[in-house]
Amino acid sequence: MGLFNKTTRAKTDDAGNSVGFLGRLSDRLAATRRGLGQRLATLIRGHSAVDADLAEDIEALLLGADVGIEATRDIIGRITRAQARTPDEFYAELRAALLAIIAPCAQPLTISSDIRPYVIMVAGVNGAGKTTTIGKLAHRLRSEGHSVMLAAGDTFRAAAVEQLQTWGERNGVPVMAQSTGADAAAVAHDAMQAATARAVDVLIIDTAGRLHTQTGLMDELRKIKRVIGRFDANAPHEVLLVLDAGIGQNALAQLAHFDSAVGVTGLCLTKLDGTAKGGILFAMAEKHAIPIRFIGVGEGIDDLRVFDAAQFVDAILPQPE
């Protein structure tokens, strides 16, 4: 089956992810792969003819895996129009349809060397994975040769500062912090000053988890952004929203809320290793043209991957037997 021909792997791929990434990624995405990909494959292979029944079954599966109504309609429309004659052709159309939806969102974060410090403000609800993502991102940026500074803008939750400091130590990067209860915007201000004085390449600002209903905390986020903007009108250069992929359709509402408050420029979908709801990426991509920068596939320092649409689709759809 030509469709499944394995391509030779380079040491690193275009997305900068390391050797053997595809194999490991499919392991990490095993829950979504089992819940969505494998069932799709079984369905298609179990039908000798490509007919309306098959399309209906696939539709139900996609909806059940959090792909969302619009994206599901899109996929079904495309594979129906294609008039595939064999299950293999049908499968190829399905893969192409999935890819077409998420490919436009695969826009990696590029750190411009003309901007110093390049400022990344990280936001999201409680427990989404912000601080962990920052730890992993610092590691990635360091390994790419950038100097990095972290700012402990979560002054709300006890132990949040220590958590970030631990990541700072693991990565050998400085962490600007004040005590719990301090003004988060003041932390951001000091960090901007220090990063500028030390000519640091990238400053990543952690923030406290918050819900859109907590207006005081949403105002605080706006204030942090304003303070950063006083140093550089284009900063923060990236407002990275961290979303727990396991929450399903709720992620769409979170994006809308944070976007209207602070203007989200990129996404990181975390905890894809522990959920069968990986289909949410398709729903997200169909609804919002916001770049998906990274995916989080574990708690370890190497478990942040640059989002690559084809790798993602291939990791959740089964490989050849």
Ligand SMILES: Nc1nc2c(ncn2[C@@H]2O[C@H](COP(=O)(O)OP(=O)(O)OP(=O)(O)O)[C@@H](O)[C@H]2O)c(=O)[nH]1
């Ligand atoms: N399995 C898995 N766990 C993750 C991932 N990212 C984060 N976590 C875990 O999720 C939990 C919450 O992560 P944090 O980084 O503290 O989340 P946060 O958004 O900073 O939380 P608050 O600061 O309390 O709002 C921790 O136990 C992390 O280890 C991931 O990609 N996969």
Ligand SMILES: [Mg+2]
């Ligand atoms: Mg945190």
